[in-house]
Amino acid sequence: MILGYKGETMSNLHLLYLSRQDVEKVALDLPTIIELLEKAFREKGQGKVELPPKPGIHTQPNAFIHAMPAYIPSLHSAGIKWVSGYPDNPPKGLPYISGLLILNDEETGIPYAVMDCTWITAYRTGAASALSAKYLARPDSKTLGILGCGVQGRTHTEALTTLFPIERVYAYDILPEAQEKFIAEMRQKFPAIEFIGVSNPKAAVTQITLMITARPILDHPTPTIEKDWLQPGAFASAVDFDSYWKGEALVQIDRFTTDDLAQMEYYRTVGYFKETPQPYADLGEIVAGKKPGRLSPTERTMAMNLGLAMDDMAVAPTIYQRAKEMGLGVVLPL
Ligand SMILES: NC(=O)c1ccc[n+]([C@@H]2O[C@H](COP(=O)([O-])OP(=O)(O)OC[C@H]3O[C@@H](n4cnc5c(N)ncnc54)[C@H](O)[C@@H]3O)[C@@H](O)[C@H]2O)c1
Known part of the structure; x- marks a missing residue:
């Protein structure tokens, strides 16, 4: 199933950008998030999820920036989260956790959404x-x-x-x-x-x-x-x-x-x-x-x-779909 791209060609490829506020506006409910995670973990237990250990870079003591890719076939979800955790940020008025998540079409590999990952990280x-x-x-x-x-x-x-x-x-x-x-x-x-x-x-x-x-x-x-x-x-x-x-x-x-x-x-x-x-x-x-x-x-x-x-990729496609239904986000050329 192609989630992101339908009838697009090389010349008109687009992705949907969802800001932190857009993702918050979707406000996906917790029973749905728990249900999506349960599906993903069941599939992981059956050995079907692709989930390499996360590599990271470390620019400050106790801080990290991690790359987190995953593919969950039953949810048609493939993508990566690039997320940082900086414990000294809050006193500066900045968030401890911040980052972006990219969703890729499972059939073509082409990215179809980029979204802020703060809300997803908190809730998943x-x-x-x-x-x-x-x-x-x-x-x-x-x-x-x-x-x-x-x-x-x-x-x-x-x-x-x-x-x-x-x-x-x-x-x-x-x-x-x-x-x-x-x-x-x-x-x-x-x-x-x-x-x-x-x-x-x-x-x-x-x-x-x-x-x-x-x-x-x-x-x-x-x-x-x-x-x-x-x-x-x-x-x-x-x-x-x-x-x-x-x-x-x-x-x-x-x-x-x-x-x-x-x-x-x-x-x-x-x-x-x-x-x-x-x-x-x-x-x-x-x-x-x-x-x-x-x-x-x-x-x-x-x-x-x-x-x-996998937790993020279990939830992100549903956020994308709800955001599209709600008319949220900005469409950007690829
Ligand atoms: N395992 C995971 O999947 C996962 C995912 C996201 C975040 N985390 C971790 O969860 C933790 C909390 O993240 P957050 O986003 O809620 O951070 P946050 O900054 O919003 O909250 C942390 C709270 O802990 C308090 N605190 C600091 N030292 C303390 C202590 N010794 N005793 C009691 N409270 C103390 C701080 O004052 C602050 O209120 C972090 O360690 C983060 O890395 C884990």
Whole structure:
């Protein structure tokens, strides 16, 4: 199926450019994003997705610019995300995450869309954690902990409330003003949920059944979460890799997973995950039914998802199609 090009010839090739605002206006809903990711992970588990480990360049300490290509045949999605993460940007009034995503026609290889990738990165990451939780968390989970009240703290709260009957959220940020802002915003968005600010990470981790850690990823982690803080039966998603979790807490996890085993191995070769155990499965294997998810209500489970190009490519074509229907974006000659 040709998504981007119909009846165009060499002389009139065009692409659609979608700015950050255009993508935000599409505001694709989380149930759809989670569903698209589930399809993509099932196909990955069946070995059908092309997903090379991401190469990157590093112009500043703790910062990255990554190239993330993927092809998902069943979604007719082929493309690449070129994304940067610069932790020193926010104090300068600049975003931590920024970048562009290109979609290519699967039959001709010709690019048909370029879009800002900030929104997709924020939402697909929350949705991937929610999908992991669908298979690894207790379905009756009512309490959520958020460490790091930034963009990911927000999208994860939204994604998890889509799938779980959350009644109470414990939130912590190293910056009290970030924590207060998060709580005020979330109270407005989810008036039925109780949001409680805590003064240290332990107060959140010990009281919840769903845990999200989302502080900046560090080259040299300074973890604080200790053994026994996460309670039996709880699920955690470490969006910030091992930055928050001590090795002694990680080895206590009964079912430790990631989103792609090959990429975790690649990260190990460049110095990450020194105290991180070997996952028993990746999310694709679990969704495809090749490996089990949670087996008992008392298991401690965890997803340490690295963020895959496939997540972005699962979502981007639907954003493109909705944007076209809504008349958004600028058509540019190729
Ligand atoms: N694994 C993935 O797929 C994936 C995808 C996107 C982002 N990320 C990661 O998620 C993390 C958060 O990203 P974001 O876009 O939400 O960033 P952000 O800058 O919006 O939010 C980070 C928050 O963490 C807070 N913080 C800093 N140090 C802290 C600490 N020690 N304890 C508690 N809070 C602390 C900051 O004050 C800020 O509010 C980053 O590590 C990013 O690299 C992972």
